[in-house]
Each structure stands twice: as structure tokens, then as C-alpha cells.
Amino acid sequence: MIAGIHAPSTVLRKMVLLLLMALAGGAGVRAQVRLGILGGINSANVLEKNSLPGWDTAVKKYYNSRTGFQLGIILEIPIGHTGLFFQPAMTYITKGRKYDKNNDSLTALATDTIYNKEVLNLSYIEVPLNLIYKFPLSRSHPQNSFFVSAGPYISFFYSGNITYQSLTQSPDQYSTVSNPITVGKGEDTYKTLDLGVNAKAGFELGKVMLNGYFSRGLSSFYNAPYPGTFHHQVFGISAGVWLSSTETPAPEKKKDTDKDGIPDDEDQCPLQPGSAKWHGCPVPDTDHDGIDDEHDSCPTIPGVARYNGCPVPDTDHDGIDDEHDSCPTVPGLARYNGCPIPDRDGDGVNDEEDQCPDSAGPVENHGCPLPKVIMPSARDSVNYIAHNILFNLGSDQLKDSSFLALDHLAAILQIHSDWLLTIEGHTDNLGTPAHNLLLSQKRADAVKDYLVKRGIAEARVTASGLGQEHPIASNKTSGGRASNRRVELKLSLDK
Numbered sequence: 018m019i020a021g022i023h024a025p026s027t028v029l030r031k032m033v034l035l036l037l038m039a040l041a042g043g044a045g046v047r048a049q050v051r052l053g054i055l056g057g058i059n060s061a062n063v064l065e066k067n068s069l070p071g072w073d074t075a076v077k078k079y080y081n082s083r084t085g086f087q088l089g090i091i092l093e094i095p096i097g098h099t100g101l102f103f104q105p106a107m108t109y110i111t112k113g114r115k116y117d118k119n120n121d122s123l124t125a126l127a128t129d130t131i132y133n134k135e136v137l138n139l140s141y142i143e144v145p146l147n148l149i150y151k152f153p154l155s156r157s158h159p160q161n162s163f164f165v166s167a168g169p170y171i172s173f174f175y176s177g178n179i180t181y182q183s184l185t186q187s188p189d190q191y192s193t194v195s196n197p198i199t200v201g202k203g204e205d206t207y208k209t210l211d212l213g214v215n216a217k218a219g220f221e222l223g224k225v226m227l228n229g230y231f232s233r234g235l236s237s238f239y240n241a242p243y244p245g246t247f248h249h250q251v252f253g254i255s256a257g258v259w260l261s262s263t264e265t266p267a268p269e270k271k272k273d274t275d276k277d278g279i280p281d282d283e284d285q286c287p288l289q290p291g292s293a294k295w296h297g298c299p300v301p302d303t304d305h306d307g308i309d310d311e312h313d314s315c316p317t318i319p320g321v322a323r324y325n326g327c328p329v330p331d332t333d334h335d336g337i338d339d340e341h342d343s344c345p346t347v348p349g350l351a352r353y354n355g356c357p358i359p360d361r362d363g364d365g366v367n368d369e370e371d372q373c374p375d376s377a378g379p380v381e382n383h384g385c386p387l388p389k390v391i392m393p394s395a396r397d398s399v400n401y402i403a404h405n406i407l408f409n410l411g412s413d414q415l416k417d418s419s420f421l422a423l424d425h426l427a428a429i430l431q432i433h434s435d436w437l438l439t440i441e442g443h444t445d446n447l448g449t450p451a452h453n454l455l456l457s458q459k460r461a462d463a464v465k466d467y468l469v470k471r472g473i474a475e476a477r478v479t480a481s482g483l484g485q486e487h488p489i490a491s492n493k494t495s496g497g498r499a500s501n502r503r504v505e506l507k508l509s510l511d512k
Contacts, residue, residue, distance in 0.1 A: 050261075051093040055226065057255025061085050061112040063137070064234075067245030069451070070458040070482050076451065079118040083136060085111030087143075091257060096148075104147045104166060109175070112249050113137035134182040139198075139207070141172040145215050145232075160223055167216040170232060172249075174200060174209045204242040212236045213249065226257035243455075389435065389510045396508055399438075402426045403506040406464060413459035415467065423464065426506070427471035438473075439507040440464050442482045443489075445498035450484060458482025464504055477511070 062082040069076075089108025096103060116135035147168035154161045177198045184191045199206045213235045219228025234249035241247065271280035277290040277297060284297030291298040300309040306319040306326060313326030320327040331338045335348040335355060342355030349356040358367045364377035364384055371384030378385040405422035408415060415423075430436060442461035444453040461480035469475050490497035 049095060051259050052261055053091045053093070053224075053226070053257050053259040054089070055091050055106070055108070055255050055257030056088040057086065057230075057253050059085050059087060059110070059230075059251050059253030061114065061249065061251045063114040064248045064250050065245060067241070067243060069243060069245075069455060071454055071484065072451075075454060075484060075486060080114055080116050083113050083115045083138075085113070085251075087111070087253065087255065089143075093149075093259075100151045100153075102149045102151070104145075104149050106145050106147075108143050108145070109140065110143045110172075110251075111138070111140045112251060113139045113177075132182075132184050136180045137177070138180065139177040140175045141211065142175050143170055143172040145170040147215070147217075151221065154220075160221070162221050163219075164221055164228075165216075165218045166228075167214070170213050170215050172211040172213070172234075174207060174211070177207065202240065204240055206240045208236070208238050208240065210236075211238045211249065217255075224259040226255075226259070229254050391436065391508050391510060395429070395433075398429065399426065399506045399508055403504055406504045408460055408463075408502070411456075413456060413463045415463055420467075423467050424471065427468050427473055430468065430473050430477065435511045436477070437509045437511050438468070438478050439509065440478065440480045441505040441507065442480070443487055443501060443503050443505065444485050445488070445501040446485045446492040447498065450486075454482055454484035456482070457484050460504060 060082045061084075063080070065077070065080070087108045087110040089106055089110075091104060091106040094103040094105075095101075114137050116133070118134075119132040145168060147166045149164050149166035151162040151164045153159045154163060178195050179198060180193065180195045182191070182193045200209055202208075211234055213233055215230060215232035217228045217230035219226065230251075230253050232249070232251045236248075237246040238249060239247040271282065273280055273284070274287045275284070275290045275297075277284070277292070279291070279293055279297040281287045284291070286296075286298035289297075289299055292300065295301070300311050302309050302313070303316045304313070304319045304326070306313070306321075308320070308322055308326040310316040313320070314324075315327035318327065321329065324330065329338050329340060330345075331342070332345045333342070333348045333355075335342070337349070337351060337355040339345040342349070344354075344356035347357060350358065353359065358369055360367045360371070361374050362371070362377040362384070364371070364379070366378075366380055366384035368374040373383070373385035376384075376386050402422045402425060406415070406419045408419075430438060440461045442457035442459075442464075444457045444460075446453070448456075458480070459482070461482050465475075465478045465480040468478055485492075485501070488497075488501045489503070490500040492498050492501060
């Protein structure tokens with residue numbers, strides 16, 4: 018099913034109808050339930066996680082947030098007389114994200130694209146179900162308060178589209194396309210329902226509400242054609258107005274002789290200012306060391322403030338107290354400030370006996386590393402082999418002509434068991450960047466799988482797909498594109 022694009026006026030008409038119905042229903046409970054309207058702006062983004070190799074470094078950095086808004090109605094239902102309320106709401110809210118990639122001159126020349134832009138525009142009917150607690154700003158004006166609120170939300174998909182913009186270099190051409198999105202359960206579809214949590218904090222001044230808010234989706238709202246999860250994240254600010262108000266009776270003023278905020282009938286020390294935790298009395302100091310029990314880690318043993326009321330300790334019992342011990346939990350020596358003899362490079366040879374204390378090496382070489390090198394001729398041989406690894410067009414299937422070169426490579430790696438190999442796959446710019454990134458990874462994996470089958474340990478071989486981002490020739494000619502469809506082999510030593 019293709020989602021329709023509803024006019025904002027239609028959304029407003031529906032919300033006004035719901036508002037009138039709520040007013041009619043709330044008239045029977047008089048001032049106990051309040052009804053209000055709210056609106057604001059937000060910054061929406063999508064938190065995406067997937068298993069595409071290289072996506073985090075080659076694609077993710079070009080996604081960012083888009084600006085949107087919300088508009089809706091809110092109810093407030095008191096829970097007892099404790100300052101706690103239930104606040105359900107219904108809002109029209111826009112979400113999504115933007116993709117914006119501007120190529121530098123070299124990349125633009127190689128890919129024939131100056132920039133690509135994509136905007137995901139989504140709108141939902143969202144129902145937050147929040148609990149809110151209000152902290153009055155003063156006793157004389159209890160209607161003015163600071164509040165915090167949190168709870169789950171349910172979102173119902175309303176409309177959406179994806180806008181694509183691009184500017185090509187040759188010829189110089191700008192294009193923009195807007196496509197509606199698909200809602201359903203198949204690949205490349207969006208879900209009707211989204212669940213998440215939200216929180217807000219702000220001030221209520223009479224009938225006016227001002228607050229900042231945050232929401233985070235818990236369910237993945239998009240069925241991608243590749244494994245991945247997609248969660249909405251929104252930061253915003255909003256303002257609201259209560260259309261009805263609750264008349265709050267002035268609280269009864271009780272006597273408080275010591276002015277500590279605790280009435281005398283609840284204060285066990287009515288003549289001494291104290292805290293509610295200690296029933297109106299000052300915080301006690303049981304061991305009389307000048308540090309009250311709330312800040313004293315040893316409330317029954319006299320101590321000093323720098324050890325939170327405890328005596329100066331020697332935690333590791335090495336004869337060096339913790340004030341002079343750089344390793345207070347590990348027994349050590351005085352010449353190392355209470356620490357054991359160090360082994361900076363972790364090679365099992367302590368620094369007093371290690372001739373290379375900052376480089377790991379075996380005991381028989383006095384803690385110094387043994388030299389390892391790869392001759393230039395060996396790297397030249399591997400580079401020659403790389404030029405003879407070929408694939409069928411648009412596929413990760415190796416050509417038969419590649420097997421002789423790969424067998425030679427496997428033989429070299431079997432002789433030099435301390436060599437590591439990195440396989441980098443590259444493509445031309447035909448197709449989408451995401452497709453080319455996946456194809457380049459598959460080609461690199463195909464080379465790795467062949468070597469593993471020839472007896473090379475899998476841990477010695479790393480396969481990495483880099484897609485179309487590193488051309489070595491122009492993608493405007495068939496010869497250049499052929500050069501860019503390549504595999505590069507890089508040797509390194511197993512340290």
C-alpha cells in the first residue's frame with residue numbers, strides 16, 4: 018500500500034474535532050481535568066545500525082538531522098494531592114533525517130557528481146502517555162512550577178516521502194525528485210506503528226507551559242532490504258496553553274519555630290534548624306570528629322576529613338600509607354612509590370632487567386624485539402598477482418584466469434607464516450554507492466575464501482570493501498572503469 022500525502026489542514030480539522038470532544042467530556046469533571054494545546058519545533062534524526070561493511074565510515078557520516086514541528090492537544094489528570102499527574106496527549110509530529118554529501122573537486126571529477134542530497138520526510142500521529150511531577154516555585158503562587166515528565170509513546174504513521182536532489186558535473190545538470198514511500202511488511206517498507214519513550218522538563222507559569230523534550234524510538238520503524246535497525250530520535254522545544262484551570266486551595270500554614278521548613282508538630286528539634294531526613298534535627302556526629310555522619314565513612318571511629326572521616330589507611334599492607342602510595346591496592350616497594358617493579362612493555366621482563374623497556378621482546382634477547390622485514394621484491398610479486406585477479410562483470414565470481422595467480426599467492430603465504438594480508442576491494446561508479454560498497458566487500462571476501470580453502474589461516478587475512486570511493490582512473494571511460502574494478506593486496510608482519 019502506498020501512503021497518501023495528507024494536507025496539514027486535514028490534520029488540523031481532525032485535531033480540532035478531538036479537542037471539542039475532549040472539552041465536552043471534561044465538562045462533567047469540572048476543574049479536575051485540564052485540557053490544553055501545544056506546539057513546537059524539533060530536530061529529528063534516525064539512529065541506524067546495520068551490518069554493511071564500511072557503512073559507518075563511508076556512508077553514516079553524511080547523515081544528519083532535519084528540522085520539524087509538532088502540534089496537538091494535551092490532557093492533565095491529577096493523581097491524589099501529591100503533585101503527580103497523568104498527562105496523555107495527541108500530536109501531529111514530523112520526523113526523518115537528511116543525507117547530504119558534497120564531493121571535493123577530485124571526487125566530483127571521478128564520480129561525475131558534485132553533490133547528492135536526500136531528505137526522508139515522515140509524519141506521525143503520536144500519543145505520549147506521561148507521568149509528570151511538579152515542583153512549586155513558591156508557596157504563594159503554587160500555579161507556577163518546574164516540572165519533569167516521562168513515559169512511553171505510540172506513533173501511528175500518517176504520511177511520508179523521500180526527496181532526492183543531485184548536481185552532476187558533466188553535463189552541469191540539477192535534478193530533484195520526490196517519491197512517496199511504501200507502508201507494509203516487505204522489503205523497503207515503513208511500519209504503521211512505532212513505539213518509544215519520551216521525556217520533557219520545563220516551567221508552568223499559570224496557564225502557559227514552556228519545556229524542552231526528547232524522544233527515542235524503541236521499535237525499528239523501517240524494513241530495510243539489508244539487515245539493520247532504525248530508531249527515531251527527536252530533540253525539541255514546545256509551548257502550550259491550558260484552556261481550563263484547576264482552582265487549587267491555599268495550603269494551610271503550620272507553625273515552624275526554627276524556620277527549617279518542617280512544621281513543629283513533625284519536628285523532633287523544633288528550636289534547632291535541621292533536615293527532614295533527621296526529623297527536623299541537625300545531622301549528628303556520633304564520633305565527635307567534626308565530620309557529620311552523612312559525610313563520615315567511619316561514623317563511629319574518629320578520623321580526618323581527607324579520608325571521609327576514617328583514619329589514614331594502608332590498604333595493601335605494604336608498609337606505605339595510602340597518602341604516599343602510588344599503588345594503594347597493590348603491594349610494592351618504596352623506591353617505586355609503593356608500586357611493584359614496572360614492566361612498561363608487558364613482555365615479562367621487568368624494567369630493571371629490560372634493555373628495551375618500551376618495546377616488547379623475548380627474554381633471550383634481553384627484552385628487545387627481534388627484527389622483522391618484508392623485502393620490496395615480495396611486495397612487487399604480490400602487486401603483480403593483484404593485477405591478475407579478475408571478476409565477472411557486476412559479480413563477485415572469480416574468473417578462471419585468476420586461479421593460477423591466487424594459487425601462487427597462497428604458496429607465498431604458506432612459506433612466510435608471519436605475514437599478514439589485507440585485501441581491499443574497489444569498484445567503478447556504476448550503480449549506487451551502497452550497492453558498490455557491498456559488491457566490493459563480496460569480491461574481497463571471495464579472494465579471502467579462496468586463500469582459506471588453500472590452507473591459509475583465516476585470522477591472517479583481512480577483507481575490506483571500499484566501494485567506489487578510491488578510483489585510480491576516470492570513471493567516464495570503459496577503460497578507466499575497468500581499472501577501477503580491482504583488488505589491491507597489502508602485506509604486513511604479524512607482530
